[in-house]
Amino acid sequence: MKAGMQGRAEGVKEFxxxxxxxxxxxxxxxxRAGIALAESKQEMVYSRLAxxxxxTGIDSFTSYLDRLEQGGDADEWEAFTNALTTNxxxxxxxAHHFPILxxxxxxxGREPIEIWCSAASTGEEPYSIxxxxxxxxxxxxxxxxxIATDIDTNVLNTGASGIYSIDRIEKMEPERAKRFFLRGKGTREGLVRVRPELRQMITFKQVNLLADQWGVSGPFDVIFCRNVMIYFDKPTQGKIxxxxAPMMKEDGLLFAGHSENFLYVSDAFKLRxxxxxxLDRNRKAGGVPRRA
Structure with a gap:
């Protein structure tokens, strides 16, 4: 590598x-998405948005952000949001959640059950459900x-396809892997596909949890909202x-991520x-959960 090229690679940014x-x-x-980026994420943001x-052929961040703020490019807003979403x-x-589920x-019994996986990413969570x-x-x-939702359309497409590299299931019990996945052959060798019966159980759909309308309706027996609230500030968490609460059945369960604590964010729920x-059935008057 030439000295000038090396200097640019190590110290000088393209933009x-x-x-x-x-x-x-x-x-x-x-x-747009309620994500609270920490000061420490500056390099990550540069890398992804560069x-x-x-x-787009735009030569400066100023021009790129001006384009977004002008609001006329829905496709680029989607690409911007996808780029800054961690999956x-x-x-x-x-794993401790699934025996409880x-x-x-x-x-x-045989009563129809409705489950919302609200941060589905590339599909591993809803398929585990x-x-x-x-x-x-x-x-x-x-x-x-x-119902499997996410703000990122790219990961939803992966989830809907149900196709993964075989190393994604290498830690799974062999019996479970054999029962629920089909191994690729020929040009598909090294890939696995979720069985069609599982894919038929799941509807993948884009939902922004900050949007005024979510386009999903309960009442739900279970809501999974794991490892997404950590990207929101406390007021946003409380609103969500x-x-x-009103979208859940009276005995419904809400599953959170291992580093998320909702006890001091909303009085709608109590820790089980x-x-x-x-749902906290003893929450203050005027805030009693209702069915959707």
Missing amino acids: DFTARDFERVRALIHK RRLRA LTSFFRE AEHIKKK AMTACEAYNTLTPPVRI LDRF GKTVYE
Whole structure:
């Protein structure tokens, strides 16, 4: 590598990215998606959005952000939001939740069950929910319907396809993997696909939790909202939780992520167990949860 090229790679950015640019990005993504970017995320933001500048042919962050603020480019708003959304997930992540889910839905008998996975990412979480339901009922066609939503359209497309690299299931019990996945052959070798019965249980749909209308309706037996609230500030968390409450059945469960604590954010819920919440039937008058 030539010395000049090396110097650029190590120290000089392709685009100027000022503190003002970063503050504009923080304000835009907070208004759009409720994400509260920490000061420490400046390099991550530059890296991800520099790709958008290259893709659009825009030569400065100032011009790019001006374009967004002018509001006329819905596709680029979607790409901007997708770029700044973190999607870390795996099958049966935070595994202690799934036996609790199985016990809860088995109590329903053959009653139809509605579950909302509100931060579905690339689909591993809703498919884990579906597999749990199949195991609980010992059938590939349990009376369970799952709505899987996310703000990021790219990851939703991955989830809807149900196709993953085989290493995504390498830690899964062999019996479970064999029952719920089909191995690719030929040009598809190294890939697995979720069985069609599971895919038929799930509807993938874009939802922005900050939007005035979510386009999903309860009442839900279960809501999974795991590892997404950590990106929101406390007032935003409280608003979302207060909107969840009337969409849940009286005995519904809300599953949170391992680092999320809702006890001091909303009075709509009380802690039932490790990061599992239920409606607080004793909440103050005027705030009693109602069915959707």
